[in-house]
Amino acid sequence: MAEEKGITPRATDYSQWYLDVIDGGDLLDDSPVRGCKVLKPHGYAIWEVIQRVLDQRFKDTGHVNAYFPLFIPMSFLSKEAQHVEGFAKECAVVTHHRLRSFDRNGEKGVEPDPESALEEPLIVRPTSETIIWHMYGRWIDSWRDLPLLINQWANVVRWEMKTRPFLRTAEFLWQEGHTAHATSDEAKAEAYRMLDVYADFAKDTLAIPAIKGRKSVRERFAGAEDTLTIEAMMQDGKALQAGTSHFLGQNFAKAFDVTYQDKEGKREHVWATSWGVSTRLIGAVIMTHSDDQGLVLPPAVAPIQVVIVPVYKDAERAVVMEAVDKITAALKGRVRVKVDDRDHLRNGAKYFEWERKGVPLRLEVGPKDVAKGQAFAAPRVKIGDEKKFGIAFDGIADKVEEVLARIQATLYATAVANREARTYDVDSAEAFKQALDEKPGFYRIAWGGDDSDEDRVKEETKATLRCYPLDAPSVEGKTCPITGKPAHSMAIFARAY
Numbered sequence: 262m263a264e265e266k267g268i269t270p271r272a273t274d275y276s277q278w279y280l281d282v283i284d285g286g287d288l289l290d291d292s293p294v295r296g297c298k299v300l301k302p303h304g305y306a307i308w309e310v311i312q313r314v315l316d317q318r319f320k321d322t323g324h325v326n327a328y329f330p331l332f333i334p335m336s337f338l339s340k341e342a343q344h345v346e347g348f349a350k351e352c353a354v355v356t357h358h359r360l361r362s363f364d365r366n367g368e369k370g371v372e373p374d375p376e377s378a379l380e381e382p383l384i385v386r387p388t389s390e391t392i393i394w395h396m397y398g399r400w401i402d403s404w405r406d407l408p409l410l411i412n413q414w415a416n417v418v419r420w421e422m423k424t425r426p427f428l429r430t431a432e433f434l435w436q437e438g439h440t441a442h443a444t445s446d447e448a449k450a451e452a453y454r455m456l457d458v459y460a461d462f463a464k465d466t467l468a469i470p471a472i473k474g475r476k477s478v479r480e481r482f483a484g485a486e487d488t489l490t491i492e493a494m495m496q497d498g499k500a501l502q503a504g505t506s507h508f509l510g511q512n513f514a515k516a517f518d519v520t521y522q523d524k525e526g527k528r529e530h531v532w533a534t535s536w537g538v539s540t541r542l543i544g545a546v547i548m549t550h551s552d553d554q555g556l557v558l559p560p561a562v563a564p565i566q567v568v569i570v571p572v573y574k575d576a577e578r579a580v581v582m583e584a585v586d587k588i589t590a591a592l593k594g595r596v597r598v599k600v601d602d603r604d605h606l607r608n609g610a611k612y613f614e615w616e617r618k619g620v621p622l623r624l625e626v627g628p629k630d631v632a633k634g635q636a637f638a639a640p641r642v643k644i645g646d647e648k649k650f651g652i653a654f655d656g657i658a659d660k661v662e663e664v665l666a667r668i669q670a671t672l673y674a675t676a677v678a679n680r681e682a683r684t685y686d687v688d689s690a691e692a693f694k695q696a697l698d699e700k701p702g703f704y705r706i707a708w709g710g711d712d713s714d715e716d717r718v719k720e721e722t723k724a725t726l727r728c729y730p731l732d733a734p735s736v737e738g739k740t741c742p743i744t745g746k747p748a749h750s751m752a753i754f755a756r757a758y
Contacts, residue, residue: 270553275497280426282547285617286556289426296424296431300540303618306564307543308434312414314466314561315436315538318458324410324438329392331416332383337391340516344390347483351419353385385418390484390509390535393439394517401441401531403522408451409441427544428501428758435539441531443521445510448532449487452508455536456489459504467542468559468673469493469549470680471503472703472753474728479715482535486510492727492753494680495548498701500727500755503545506536544758550672556619557641559672560665566597567661568615569636572608572627584631588624588657595658596665616641621668622661624652640664644671690743693754697722701756708752709741718743724754 268281283289288304300308316326332355338345359377363370386392393411401409414436424430438455442448456473463469471491481488485507493503514520514530522528550557560566569588573581585600592598601611608625615623625637635651644667652660683702687693693704704724719725733751741748 268553268555271496278553279544279548282551282556283426286547286619287617288543288556294431296421298426298430300434303564304543307546307558307562308540310562310564311466311538311542312436315458315462316412316414318462319412319436319438322410322454322458324412324440327411327413328415329389329396329413331386333386333389333392335382335384337395338384340391341484341512343512344484348387348419351387351421353418353420355379355383355385386415387417387419388535388537389413389415389417389437390439390513391517394513394519394533397439397441397514397531398517398519401519401521404443404524407441407443407521407531408447410438410451411440412436412438425544425758427547428541433540435537437535437537440534441514441519442533443523443529443531445532448510448534449508452487452489452506452534452536455534456491456504456506459506459536459538460491463491463493463503463542463545464673466559466561467546467549468561468669468676469503469545470673470677472728472730473732474730474753476505476728477712477715477726477752479712480726482507484509484512485535486512489731490728492755493545493549494676494683494703494755495545495758496679497548498683498703498755500703500753500757501541501545501548502727502757503542504536504538507534509533509535548758549676551619552642555617557672558619558621560596560621560669563619563621564597565599565615565618565620566665567592567599567622567624568620569598569600569624569626570608570611570615571600571602572625572630577628580631581626581628584654585626588626588636588654591658592661596661612639622664624661638664640668642668642671644668687742687754693743694722697724697756703727704754706743706752706754707736707739707741707748708743708750709746709748710744714744714746718754722754722756724756727753727755727757729753 268285269277271278287301290299290301292299357373357377359374360371361374363372416432416434418432421429421431440451460471460473463471471493474490476488476490487508489506490502491504493501495501511530513533520528520530569585571581571585589600621641623639630637635653638652639649685704687704687706715726729750729752736748736751739748
């Protein structure tokens with residue numbers, strides 16, 4: 262367990278608060294490799310829940326899992342010009358396949374063996390489009406082979422210069438879907454379908470409301486013709502890109518000459534998508550729901566949904582543990598439950614630990630509770646007028662599920678309220694610039710700018726165009742308050758992580 266130290270209040274220093282919550286929740290540790298973190302068991306367990314729920318959603322929509330190599334020939338990246346330009350500065354490069362020992366003037370160590378230099382350097386994957394499309398060229402020949410719907414759970418490396426735990430690290434875990442289709446319309450439909458999967462998952466599992474939108478040309482994925490996104494707002498008003506889905510057109514199919522024979526016997530290049538989310542989602546959960554007491558986890562994503570703490574003196578142990586065993590048996594298979602019967606810790610220390618780790622519901626069971634036929638329930642967040650209340654042993658599984666559902670709904674409603682309270686309409690450039698410093702949030706603008714205007718706004722305000730919301734109203738006849746040009750799209754600007 263992490264050392265028990267105070268958590269900096271959000272209002273005092275939000276960045277330090279975020280780091281303190283991670284530390285107090287025992288989620289990560291530093292590694293000896295710059296920019297890389299070790300996911301501790303509790304942190305990795307959250308990712309396992311995310312992985313399990315999303316994986317089932319992918320399979321329910323017809324996708325299958327595969328695995329592709331970590332190493333990519335460097336020449337592959339140069340086949341798609343925009344792609345290599347987008348990732349060139351973040352690539353880790355392998356140049357040798359063997360080390361040799363040395364002893365120079367008493368200094369001993371190892372170094373690359375000059376005789377083991379690779380004929381072609383290998384890139385540690387920053388993303389897998391190139392290696393996957395090379396393989397798709399082998400697997401696709403006929404319209405009967407389409408659509409090809411594959412997902413990969415993997416790690417990637419992007420050599421970030423400035424890192425932040427979960428949000429931006431040199432190595433991170435993610436999933437990346439890569440699909441091939443016979444027509445442009447089919448590929449576009451797939452990109453939108455997976456965007457919906459992500460948005461629904463964010464809402465139902467993470468209790469995070471996300472805006473579905475399209476990225477501007479400036480913010481598109483390198484090599485894509487269109488990038489769709491879900492944008493979430495954190496408690497401090499900053500935006501976080503929580504997931505993306507890309508329509509790749511025929512760019513990678515042409516780069517790797519992936520064609521199929523259609524029903525008329527003609528050969529055509531296939532159409533492609535890619536889509537992914539990462540361990541960044543854990544950072545999103547932390548910054549959307551946690552408080553000054555530590556981590557708060559929505560029940561749907563919590564590895565431990567209920568912790569039971571037996572409270573007894575030695576002579577009372579048998580009667581209390583008999584009740585605890587019955588409660589545990591009733592809950593197992595319905596909720597993720599853990600019994601904390603460690604005798605070397607005081608009850609107060611247990612309560613403190615599980616609160617810091619964000620467990621949604623704590624049940625305390627002592628001899629008086631057993632006599633009353635109930636457990637004493639302490640939700641991690643307040644869900645009604647009472648902070649603590651009794652839950653009868655009779656039918657306890659149903660009642661616990663009801664409480665967890667109320668916690669989940671409460672967290673989602675609070676996140677929606679925070680976003681709505683921090684979403685503003687922009688009427689003038691000056692008001693926009695001033696408001697960003699005083700009231701961080703999402704700013705809706707009837708946008709008429711181009712790439713250069715977007716760059717200028719970013720330079721002057723540090724705000725970026727997060728997306729063009731898919732459900733935005735028409736801006737026909739409106740003038741952009743920032744550029745003075747006729748508006749072409751409703752856009753959301755915000756400062757972002």
